[in-house]
Amino acid sequence: MGEHLRVLGMIAVVALVTAGIRFLPFLLFRKKTPGAVLYLGQVLPYSIMAMLIVYCLRGVSFTGGTHGIPEAVAVTAVVLLHKWKHSTLLSILGGTVLYMALVQLL
């Protein structure tokens, strides 16, 4: 029972902080949105998507292990697949299967 309560408490904290972050902009800028905030809203999506890619690859080491080769190959494959067919499903599946094969075989 104590263990259940502990895990429930931790999940509640993660849930509340996450929801808090998501609601904050809507609570802060309820009436009029400042121009600077609107500007950020226009350009940030492009910057953040690049940041998320770096975030996903943050653990890659170029000096040890597989030298980041599986990551480089798989990311290139995703870009090429997507330029070719523009099918999101194909690009993600193709890249992921290729990556899984590379890290499990190398």
Added chain:
Amino acid sequence: MRQTVRYSFRASLPVMAGYVVLGMGFGILFQSRGYGWWWSFLMSLTVYAGSMQYVAIDLISGGASLITTALMTLMVNIRHLFYGITMLDKYKETGAEKPYLIFALTDETFSLVCSPELPDEVDRRRYYLLVSLFNQFYWVAGSTLGGILGSALTFDTQGIDFSMTALFVVIFVEQWEKTKNHLAAVVGLAVSVICLLMFGADRFLIPSMLGITAALFLLKPWTAEKGA
């Protein structure tokens, strides 16, 4: 109405693939640490934040304190502030469903609702709600299934987490092709890489976000593009 449902479902298909796979990965991992499928179900229902739920597995099974948990959640999810800022205007015209739309604004849902154009026959408000509901359904279903299947899986799932990277790369390519001015994307990439090299993998996220924000304001005269 039917056209809106069909359009929303089609738009959500790529996320279905990503969420079912990533969700199952989460459920499998959580189960392997001794937490059954109902924990995965509960967390996916109430937290609904992909990468943070993976981090939470480590925190929960490692016995981290509530304060550490709160700070970690803040750091990993602070980027969601920007999604809210981006959607302020678009979600203004929504009604009773607005709290749910805000709660359900994940990386992937954001990537579907931030796109500027929708066909004329598609009802914008319904599209927002349907896409949000579909996506959370995939995520909850995937993670619950992962928790149930758990150890029954026989194939090696190492590397399956690359699906998240692949999804972001695809969105990046799509955004790149839709715009002529790529400065914002380049700023995001350059600042993140520099911060990663300077601060390391565990601490680069917050400096990156500050740096990107500062750089975007400094470069404002050059980032402007109509419809960007």
